[in-house]
Amino acid sequence: MDPFLSLLHSFSSSLSDNELSSLKFLCRGKIGKRKLESVRSGGGGGELFSILLEQQLIASDKVSFLEDLLESIKREDLVSQLKQFVEEGEVNAPDDQPDVHEKRLLKAAIEVICENVGREWKMLMRKLGISEVQMDRIVAANPFNLQEQVVQSLRTWQKWKGKDAKVTDLIKALRGCNMNLVADRVEQKLNTGTT
Template sequence: MDPFLTLLHSFSLSLSDAELTSMKFLCRDKIGKRKLESVKSGAELFNILIEQQQITRDKVSFLESMLENIKREDLVARLKQFVEEGEVTSPDDQPDPREKRLLKAAIGVICDNVARNWKTLMRELDFPEVKLERVMAANPFNLREQFFQSLQEWQKSKGKDAKATDLIKALRRCNMNLVADKVEQKLLLLDTETR
């Protein structure tokens, strides 16, 4: 399935009737009145715009401006993420709130305690070399930020399958047992605080 069409479909499902009406109004100079009157969903509107080459996977500025005009910053953010990464994570593909909190704590401890060997850990997590290079290029003078962004990207790519325990296991496989122990202690502390 085409990821861009999947994204547009999810946008369509989240549009209210009032938002669809506003988007149709914003398209008046692009689409004829009769055609616009027959549009009953966001998917139909997007389909017409795709046919007319107003929006494509590589040309989203018109779509972005429409979403900004109807004040849907959440959809604008997902669209920008799609453009930057070529992929989109849906809200239901995210770790549950408890796991997110544990991951955040684990990533903080790891960033504070792993220095030179951070790339070894990322490779152990099967983080793609190409993404590793992209993160390093984006933060050329800040080693900690490179590591932090790499871990964030790893978490995003794993979606709901990202687990703090995976980080601990990877640390142990890299013989970073002291850091793994610190992460476990931090997670244990967090778990006892939330009970």
């Protein structure tokens, strides 16, 4: 099954009738009145997404219109899921990914960082080159979950760097922020072997 269609299906089942009405209203400039009237409340989100797909307003590699719609109806949770879908490389070319060994090392390093970096995570992200806007979005999507903020920001960095994402960069950034204990723990975990 197409992962993008599965995602849209899960979105459609979580939309309330009011949210669906808002989405229909927001699509007025893009979709004809008759087509919009055919979208019924009660699971009609799927119909609306089908029309958007047909008219090529959205696709698995073209999600900005959908993101704008979801932001307009204040569904940050769905925006966050959409961004995660894009970040996890459903859209990205596989040749822009780190090799399997580096991926495994990164996963282990990210686990250690998430367990040990607390409220100072933004300082680390700045060192890694993540913008304030990206960090604000991550905080808005996960307002009360510090660990999830760290995870999402590291995923954003990894996605941005693609195949250039290296554990050595994470360690260097940690040391640059005087988070030597965390850097030591990352190195220790990598040296004890991650299989």
